[in-house]
Amino acid sequence: MAIINNDKYTQRINWHLSKYPDKRSAVMPLLYIAQEEYGWVSPEGINEVAQLCDMDPTQVKSIAGFYTMYSEKPKGKYWLQVCNDLACALRGADEFHHDLLHHLGIEEGGTTDDGLFTVEHVMCLAACDKAPMLQCNFHFMENLDMAKMKAWIEEKRAELEKENS
Numbered sequence: 001m002a003i004i005n006n007d008k009y010t011q012r013i014n015w016h017l018s019k020y021p022d023k024r025s026a027v028m029p030l031l032y033i034a035q036e037e038y039g040w041v042s043p044e045g046i047n048e049v050a051q052l053c054d055m056d057p058t059q060v061k062s063i064a065g066f067y068t069m070y071s072e073k074p075k076g077k078y079w080l081q082v083c084n085d086l087a088c089a090l091r092g093a094d095e096f097h098h099d100l101l102h103h104l105g106i107e108e109g110g111t112t113d114d115g116l117f118t119v120e121h122v123m124c125l126a127a128c129d130k131a132p133m134l135q136c137n138f139h140f141m142e143n144l145d146m147a148k149m150k151a152w153i154e155e156k157r158a159e160l161e162k163e164n165s
């Protein structure tokens with residue numbers, strides 16, 4: 001569904017647009033909204049944000065492409081960004097990342113067949129003392145181990161099953 005003329009987002013969109021004298025300044029928060037709706041920064045989302053900000057879609061796309069917080073390809077419902085930068089690697093993040101991919105049966109950057117989980121590694125997220133850690137849809141999950149992850153994954157799969165039943 002579109003973000004323009006969508007009651008779910010109208011208030012937030014207007015609030016962001018009203019904060020700045022130039023609509024273009026709202027491009028980044030509006031890209032987050034588009035990503036929230038589509039699960040990634042899709043061509044539809046780019047066009048809508050461009051329309052809202054009075055910008056050319058090419059300009060909006062170049063902004064989305066510059067920042068790692070925006071995904072330019074479809075992701076699973078849960079976008080798991082595992083930090084395996086040096087400090088986390090010293091606390092077992094590489095093994096954790098490897099084991100997580102193995103458990104989900106995907107490659108780095110891949111998404112599970114049920115569309116629930118995408119895993120990719122990222123650089124320091126500034127929670128080095130809480131490794132292994134990851135960012136799930138921009139929320140930190142810290143002091144992880146595979147037992148905790150497996151339980152969490154099962155919980156999310158059960159929720160999906162319930163939604164679909």
Ligand code: FES
Nearest residue numbers: 083088125127128
């Ligand atoms: S090195 Fe992973 S959060 Fe800093």
